[in-house]
Amino acid sequence: MSYRVVHYINQFFANIGGEEMAHVPPELREGHVGPGLAFNQAWKGEAEIVQTIVCGDSYFAEHEKDAKAQVLEWVKEAKPDLFIAGPAFNAGRYGYACANVCQVVQDELGIPVLTGMYEENPGADLKEKVLIVATTNSAAGMRKAAPTMAKLAMKLMKGEALGASCEEGYMPNGIRRNFFEKERGSKRAVDMLLSKLAEKPFTTEYPMPSFDRVAPNKAVKDLSKATIALCTSGGIVPKGNPDHIESSSASHYGEYCIKGVEKLTSETYETAHGGYDPVYANENPNRVLPVDVLRELEKEGKIGKLHDYYYATVGNGTAVASAKKFAAEYAQKLLQANVNAVIMTST
Amino acid sequence: MILTNNPLVKTCMEGRYAVQFFEDLTLREVLVKARDMVYNGHTLYTHPLAGSVKPNETPYKSVVVSQKPNEFSPEQAQIIAGSIEVCDKFSPQSRTLTRKVLEDFQLIDYTLLSGALGYDAAAGLSNATNKK
Amino acid sequence: MKLELGFIQIRDIQFSKECKVESGTLYVNADEVKDFIFQDDDVKACVKAAHFDIAKPGESVRITPVKDVIEPRVKVEGPGGEFPGVIAKVDTVGSGKTHVLRGMAIVTAGKIVGFQEGIIDMSGPGADYTPFSKLLNLVLVCEPVEGVHQHEYEHAVRIAGLRAATFVGELGRSLTPDETQEFETYGIKEGIEKLPDLPRVAYVHMLQSQGLLHDTYVYGVDAKKIISTLINPTETMDGAIISGNCVSACDKNTTYHHQNNPVVADLFAQHGKTLNYVCNIITNENVYLADKQRSSDWASKLAGMLDLDGVIISEEGFGNPDTDLIMNCKKTEQKGVKTVLVTDEYAGQDGKSQSLADADPLADAVVTGGNANEVIILPPMDKVIGTLDYVDKIAGGHAGSLRPDGSIEAEIQVITGATNEIGFNCLSAR
Numbered sequence: 001m002s003y004r005v006v007h008y009i010n011q012f013f014a015n016i017g018g019e020e021m022a023h024v025p026p027e028l029r030e031g032h033v034g035p036g037l038a039f040n041q042a043w044k045g046e047a048e049i050v051q052t053i054v055c056g057d058s059y060f061a062e063h064e065k066d067a068k069a070q071v072l073e074w075v076k077e078a079k080p081d082l083f084i085a086g087p088a089f090n091a092g093r094y095g096y097a098c099a100n101v102c103q104v105v106q107d108e109l110g111i112p113v114l115t116g117m118y119e120e121n122p123g124a125d126l127k128e129k130v131l132i133v134a135t136t137n138s139a140a141g142m143r144k145a146a147p148t149m150a151k152l153a154m155k156l157m158k159g160e161a162l163g164a165s166c167e168e169g170y171m172p173n174g175i176r177r178n179f180f181e182k183e184r185g186s187k188r189a190v191d192m193l194l195s196k197l198a199e200k201p202f203t204t205e206y207p208m209p210s211f212d213r214v215a216p217n218k219a220v221k222d223l224s225k226a227t228i229a230l231c232t233s234g235g236i237v238p239k240g241n242p243d244h245i246e247s248s249s250a251s252h253y254g255e256y257c258i259k260g261v262e263k264l265t266s267e268t269y270e271t272a273h274g275g276y277d278p279v280y281a282n283e284n285p286n287r288v289l290p291v292d293v294l295r296e297l298e299k300e301g302k303i304g305k306l307h308d309y310y311y312a313t314v315g316n317g318t319a320v321a322s323a324k325k326f327a328a329e330y331a332q333k334l335l336q337a338n339v340n341a342v343i344m345t346s347t
Numbered sequence: 348m349i350l351t352n353n354p355l356v357k358t359c360m361e362g363r364y365a366v367q368f369f370e371d372l373t374l375r376e377v378l379v380k381a382r383d384m385v386y387n388g389h390t391l392y393t394h395p396l397a398g399s400v401k402p403n404e405t406p407y408k409s410v411v412v413s414q415k416p417n418e419f420s421p422e423q424a425q426i427i428a429g430s431i432e433v434c435d436k437f438s439p440q441s442r443t444l445t446r447k448v449l450e451d452f453q454l455i456d457y458t459l460l461s462g463a464l465g466y467d468a469a470a471g472l473s474n475a476t477n478k479k
Numbered sequence: 480m481k482l483e484l485g486f487i488q489i490r491d492i493q494f495s496k497e498c499k500v501e502s503g504t505l506y507v508n509a510d511e512v513k514d515f516i517f518q519d520d521d522v523k524a525c526v527k528a529a530h531f532d533i534a535k536p537g538e539s540v541r542i543t544p545v546k547d548v549i550e551p552r553v554k555v556e557g558p559g560g561e562f563p564g565v566i567a568k569v570d571t572v573g574s575g576k577t578h579v580l581r582g583m584a585i586v587t588a589g590k591i592v593g594f595q596e597g598i599i600d601m602s603g604p605g606a607d608y609t610p611f612s613k614l615l616n617l618v619l620v621c622e623p624v625e626g627v628h629q630h631e632y633e634h635a636v637r638i639a640g641l642r643a644a645t646f647v648g649e650l651g652r653s654l655t656p657d658e659t660q661e662f663e664t665y666g667i668k669e670g671i672e673k674l675p676d677l678p679r680v681a682y683v684h685m686l687q688s689q690g691l692l693h694d695t696y697v698y699g700v701d702a703k704k705i706i707s708t709l710i711n712p713t714e715t716m717d718g719a720i721i722s723g724n725c726v727s728a729c730d731k732n733t734t735y736h737h738q739n740n741p742v743v744a745d746l747f748a749q750h751g752k753t754l755n756y757v758c759n760i761i762t763n764e765n766v767y768l769a770d771k772q773r774s775s776d777w778a779s780k781l782a783g784m785l786d787l788d789g790v791i792i793s794e795e796g797f798g799n800p801d802t803d804l805i806m807n808c809k810k811t812e813q814k815g816v817k818t819v820l821v822t823d824e825y826a827g828q829d830g831k832s833q834s835l836a837d838a839d840p841l842a843d844a845v846v847t848g849g850n851a852n853e854v855i856i857l858p859p860m861d862k863v864i865g866t867l868d869y870v871d872k873i874a875g876g877h878a879g880s881l882r883p884d885g886s887i888e889a890e891i892q893v894i895t896g897a898t899n900e901i902g903f904n905c906l907s908a909r
Contacts (some may be wrong), residue, residue, distance in 0.1 A: 164909040176908045178831040178849040178891075180607075185821055185902025186741035189791050189846040193819040194753055196844050197678045197789045205907055206824065206845040208838045392507035396798030396836055397766040398689055399726040401825075401892075422770070426802065429836060435800060436825070437852075451592035454629055454725075459690035462703055465768035467628060468691075 003047035042150030087116030095123030229307035233315030235273030247274025253313035263292035275316030359471035388416030482713035485656030525635035551648035564699025573714035661678030707777035779810035823898035859885030
C-alpha cells in the first residue's frame with residue numbers, strides 16, 4: 001500500500017502552453033503529469049501521485065479565492081497523504097500559487113504539504129508557514145530538486161522528525177533544529193572570518209531576526225501649534241465596517257472623517273480586528289483610538305488640533321509589504337494636509 | 348532601589364540599600380514592575396537576566412533601578428521588555444522545590460546582585476546571621 | 480611569546496600503590512593524591528570527605544553533578560607554573576615548555592548547591608553531546624563539611640580539583656612527550672614585519688563573571704573586577720584562566736575548555752598562513768549595565784588600537800551575556816574591525832523562539848553551538864558517580880525528569896559542554 005499524493009503544477013509544466021495559456025482554470029487529471037514522473041521515480045513505489053491539479057498562473061493570481069476553493073474541493077475528496085506543489089524555481093506567480101495553495105490545504109485540511117522554489121521567489125515569503133525546499137533559479141535544477149523534495153516528502157508522509165534546514169534542503173523556517181557538523185565550531189568560525197575578511201560569500205549559521213529600524217524624526221517644536229493625526233492598526237472603524245476591512249490579513253485601509261466627533265462611542269464605532277478580544281474595544285473604542293483624550297488636549301491648548309481624518313487598518317496577520325504600502329499612501333495624504341505628527345496605536 | 352522577591356536580599360541588604368520587597372510576586376511579575384518603572388523614566392542599573400539559572404527554574408529575581416525617575420532611555424526599555432520576552436519562551440516547570448533548593452536559588456540571586464553592586468556578599472550574610 | 484606543548488598520551492588509568500605514568504597508563508594512589516589535596520587549609524576546612532573514581536569512554540557510567548573538568552599539565556621549562564595566581568605563583572606563564580597528559584581529565588563532582596547540574600554520560604546518546612565522554616576521567620567526588628557556606632565550599636572544591644590536576648600533571652614532568660607542538664605569537668612590530676600581507680586577527684574571549692557559580696578567574700583575579708585587557712594565547716594553555724562557573728552545564732566553559740581553547744588552536748592553525756594571530760582580548764560579562772558598557776567600549780577600543788582587521792568573539796552563558804556579545808560586536812564593527820560571533824541558542828523546546836536575548840543587524844556572521852533547549856532522553860546507566868538526587872532540579876530538567884527506570888528526560892542544557900560557545904564541538908543548528 002503506497003502513500004497517495006496529489007500534485008499541483010501550472011500550465012507550462014503540464015505542457016498546455018506558456019504565458020499565452022496562463023489563464024486556464026484548474027483542471028483535475030488522473031495520475032502524474034510532467035515533473036510528477038520524477039517524484040514517482042524517486043519514491044520507487046513507496047508513494048505515488050494519484051492525481052494532478054493543473055492551473056494557469058494568471059488564473060490563480062486573478063481568481064485566487066475560486067482557485068483555492070476548487071483545489072480544496074478536489075483534495076478533500078482525494079484524501080491524499082501528502083500535497084506537493086511545483087517546484088516553481090524562479091517563476092514568481094507560479095511560486096506564489098504553489099505556496100498559497102499549499103498553505104490553504106495545510107490549514108483547512110490538515111494534510112502535510114511541501115513545495116519548492118528559488119529563495120528569491122515571492123512565494124518564499126511563506127517559508128515560515130509552509131515547508132519550502134530551496135531550488136536553483138531555473139528548471140535546469142529539476143534534477144536535484146525532485147529527489148530532495150521527494151525525500152523530504154517521504155519523511156512527512158511517514159511522520160518522521162525533520163532534521164535541520166541545511167541538512168534536509170528546506171528554507172530555514174524559523175524553527176531551529178540541532179545537528180552535528182563535520183567540523184567544530186571554532187574551525188567554522190575561523191573559516192567564516194577568513195571569508196568575511198576576503199569579502200567572499202559566507203552563510204551565517206544564525207540569521208539575526210529581520211529588523212526594520214526607522215530613525216526617529218526630530219521632536220515637534222511646539223505641540224500647542226501642531227496638528228496631530230490619529231492612525232491605528234487596531235481596526236477601529238465606523239459601526240458596520242463600511243469598507244469591509246478584513247479581520248485578518250487586511251487588504252486595504254480606511255480613511256474616516258472625525259470632524260466634530262468629540263469621542264467614539266459603541267453605537268458609532270467598532271473594531272474589525274480579529275486578533276484580540278473585541279469586548280472592551282467595542283464598549284469604548286477610544287481605548288484603541290483615543291479620540292476623546294486628543295479632543296481634551298485640543299481644548300486645553302496642549303495640541304494645536306486633532307486632524308479631521310484618521311486612517312485605520314487591521315494589523316492581525318497583515319503582510320509587512322501591505323502595511324508598508326498602506327502607510328506610504330496615506331503618509332502622503334497626511335503630509336499634504338500639513339499634519340505635524342501622528343499617533344499610531346497598535347494592539 | 349532594589350526590586351526583589353528574594354527574602355534573602357531583604358534580610359541582607361535592607362538598611363544598606365533601598366529595598367522594595369514583593370513577597371508574593373513571581374519572577375515575571377518582578378520584571379514587569381521593573382519595566383513599568385523604566386517606562387516611567389527610572390534608570391535601569393542591572394541587567395534583568397542576571398545569571399545562567401533560567402527564569403523557569405528559579406523563582407527569585409532582583410533588579411536594581413534608580414530611586415527617582417531620570418530621563419527615559421529607549422535602550423533600557425528595550426532591555427527590560429526584551430528580558431520579559433526571553434522569560435516567556437521558557438516552558439513553565441512543574442516542580443516542587445525543597446526548602447534547601449529554594450535557599451540555594453536565593454543565594455545565587457543574592458550573590459549575583461551583590462556582585463553587580465560591589466557589595467560584600469559574605470559580609471552581608473554574616474551580618475544577617477548575627478542579627479538573628 | 481612562544482610555548483612548546485609536549486603531549487603525553489594517556490590510554491588508561493588505574494588505581495595502584497604507586498603514582499606514575501608508564502607506557503601511556505596513569506597509575507595513581509588515590510590516598511596520596513587526597514593527602515596532597517587536603518594540605519590546603521581551605522580544602523581542609525570545607526571539604527568533609529572526598530573520594531576518587533575512574534570513568535572510561537564506553538562504560539555505562541553517568542557522572543553527576545559535575546563542577547569542573549581540568550586537564551593535568553606541568554610546566555617543565557620557563558617561568559611560572561600551571562594555574563598561576565591560584566596554585567602556582569603569579570609569574571607570567573605561556574612560554575617555555577609544558578607537558579600535557581592528553582586523553583584524560585580530572586572531574587570534580589558532588590553538589591555545591593541543591594539545584595546544581597552537569598551530567599557526563601560515558602556511553603549512550605548523551606555521550607555524543609559531551610567531549611568528556613571521550614576522555615579517561617579521574618573523578619573527585621567531594622562532600623561539604625556541615626554548615627559551611629556555599630561560596631566557601633565552591634572555592635574549596637575548585638582548589639581541590641586544581642590541586643588534583645597539579646599532582647597528576649607533575650607525574651608527567653620527566654617523561655618524553657609522544658608529540659610536541661610549538662605556538663608563537665609575535666609582538667606588534669615583529670608581526671607586521673614578519674607577516675605584512677596577512678590580516679591581523681584577534682580573539683575576543685568573553686568571560687562569565689556574575690557571581691557564585693558564575694565566575695572566572697584570571698591569574699587568580701575575579702574576572703568581575705577586570706577591565707578588558709590583552710593576554711597572550713599561550714598563557715591560556717598554562718591555566719591562566721580557570722573556571723569557577725558551572726551553570727548552565729551546556730555552555731559553561733570548564734577549566735579544560737580554557738586550557739584547550741579551540742578558537743586559540745584553530746587560529747594558531749592558520750597563523751602565518753592566512754592570518755596573523757595577534758593576541759587575545761579578554762573581557763567580562765558583569766550584571767551592572769554600566770560595567771557592560773565600559774567593558775564593551777574597552778574591548779572594541781583595544782581592537783581598534785591594535786589595528787585589527789577582524790576578531791572572533793565568543794561568549795559564555797545565557798541571557799545578559801547576549802547583550803555583551805551584541806555590544807562587543809556592534810562597537811567593534813563600527814571601528815571597522817570585522818567580527819564573527821560564536822554562541823549557542825535557547826530557542827525553546829520547539830525551536831521556535833528567538834534564540835538570543837539580544838540582536839543586531841551588524842551581527843551577520845554567527846557560528847552556533849546548537850539549541851540548548853532541545854530535549855533528549857538519556858537511558859539509565861549501570862553506575863552513577865556522584866548522585867542523581869538533583870537531576871529533577873537541574874537546569875533543563877523538570878519534575879519527573881528522572882524516571883523510575885533511571886533514565887532522564889531533560890534538555891541538552893544538562894549535559895556538560897553540550898552547546899559550548901567557544902566552538903569546541905560539532906553540534907550546530909539551522
